[in-house]
Amino acid sequence: MPLPDVDGRRVMSRVRLSFTPAPVHVRTARLVGVAVARRAGVPEELLDEVRLAIGEACARAVALHRQYGLRDLVLVEMSDGPAYTVRVIDRAPIEAGLGLAALPPDELADESLTDEALTVGVGFALLAGFVEDLQVRPVDEGVGTEVRMAWPLGR
Amino acid sequence: MDLSLTTRAIGEHTVLEVGGEVDVYTAPRLRERLVELIDGGSRAIVVDLGRVDFLDSTGLGVLVGALKRLRPVGGTFGLVCDKEPLLKIFRITALDQVFPIYPTLDAATSAESSGADA
Numbered sequence: 001m002p003l004p005d006v007d008g009r010r011v012m013s014r015v016r017l018s019f020t021p022a023p024v025h026v027r028t029a030r031l032v033g034v035a036v037a038r039r040a041g042v043p044e045e046l047l048d049e050v051r052l053a054i055g056e057a058c059a060r061a062v063a064l065h066r067q068y069g070l071r072d073l074v075l076v077e078m079s080d081g082p083a084y085t086v087r088v089i090d091r092a093p094i095e096a097g098l099g100l101a102a103l104p105p106d107e108l109a110d111e112s113l114t115d116e117a118l119t120v121g122v123g124f125a126l127l128a129g130f131v132e133d134l135q136v137r138p139v140d141e142g143v144g145t146e147v148r149m150a151w152p153l154g155r
Numbered sequence: 156m157d158l159s160l161t162t163r164a165i166g167e168h169t170v171l172e173v174g175g176e177v178d179v180y181t182a183p184r185l186r187e188r189l190v191e192l193i194d195g196g197s198r199a200i201v202v203d204l205g206r207v208d209f210l211d212s213t214g215l216g217v218l219v220g221a222l223k224r225l226r227p228v229g230g231t232f233g234l235v236c237d238k239e240p241l242l243k244i245f246r247i248t249a250l251d252q253v254f255p256i257y258p259t260l261d262a263a264t265s266a267e268s269s270g271a272d273a
Contacts, residue, residue: 023180030209048240055211059179109223109253115216122248123212129247 012081013040018073021065026058029076033086040080043154049130050084050151056123057088057147063120064092064145083133083150091144157181159206160188165264169197174206177214185214189221198230201263210241215250222254233263 015036019025033054034047042050054076061074072091079085103121107113113121127134133150158181159174169192177185192200202218204210222232236242237258245251257263 023178026179027176051209052211052244055178055209059211059213062179104249108248108250109219111223115220118219119212119216122215122250125248126212126244 012079014077014079016078017076019076021062021070021072021074023059023062025074026055026062029058029074030055033076033078036078036080037084037151040078040084041153042084042151046151050086053127053131053149054086054088056126057086057149060120060123060147061088061090061092063116064090068092080153083152085148085150088147088149089139089144091142093143094138094145158184160185162188162192165201165260168199168201168264170201170203170260170264172203172206174208176209177207177217178209178211179213182211182213182217186217186220189217190224193221193224193228193230198225198228200225200230201233201235201257201260203235203260203263204241205235205237205260207236207238207241210244212248215244215248219250219253233257233266235260235263 015032017029017032019029030051034051037047037050058074058076065072065074070091075089077087077089103113103118103125108118108122127147127149131149131151135146135148137146137148138144139146157175158177161172163170163172171188171192173185175181189200200221202221218234225232233255235257236245242251242256245254245256255266257266
């Protein structure tokens with residue numbers, strides 16, 4: 001649970017993780033993200049969705065960095081303000097990062113759809129489906145996209 | 156938990172039991188195994204997800220890829236899954252309308268054609 005300060009008020013805590021854009025580290029990000037969520041007080045029944053959404057956002061960032069040959073680290077920032085908020089930040093060109101679209105069912109198994117396009121479309125459907133409070137927007141400084149997700153705390 | 160893959164034959168079906176986490180890191184191994192099975196002549200494949208505790212979009216993409224490979228050779232492809240969290244993933248992505256999904260292995264292997272639409 002979040003630590004109270006001397007007056008008994010909650011103090012927002014923050015955990016930052018950055019990792020080389022390699023698939024093997026996405027699991028680490030998921031594990032950390034769920035551990036921090038649990039500690040922040042996210043209801044137990046939401047933790048599977050938190051795990052999946054953080055995984056999808058990080059996998060998407062890793063895929064973009066690899067696609068553009070970027071060695072920059074992927075940044076994940078978790079904080080427990082009024083809600084549990086996770087920001088996943090990539091450094092890929094913005095037009096690539098914002099080009100997200102969910103796929104209609106009849107196109108999912110279409111022969112002409114590449115595996116990459118399918119995975120991107122399905123990944124976005126999962127993010128949109130599991131995260132009620134989801135924002136995808138350009139980063140404030142420099143090049144890249146921020147996927148911001150928030151879940152209520154069970155207090 | 157890491158990915159585990161076990162193959163066995165039940166009648167004319169090739170059953171691939173998958174366990175652990177299927178994600179962006181482990182999904183390539185699942186893809187390799189499915190390609191091996193199809194290239195090796197398996198035409199009625201059932202993937203049992205009963206011991207899977209995590210499945211992401213990369214894993215889903217691999218399953219769709221297998222279905223698409225089997226289609227032109229007249230094969231069938233079915234999934235076994237009765238876990239609500241995983242079923243929700245299939246519903247949200249609308250992939251429950253793409254795959255035949257059975258609650259038990261028995262149901263999958265005794266289905267007349269185990270997903271003839273595949």
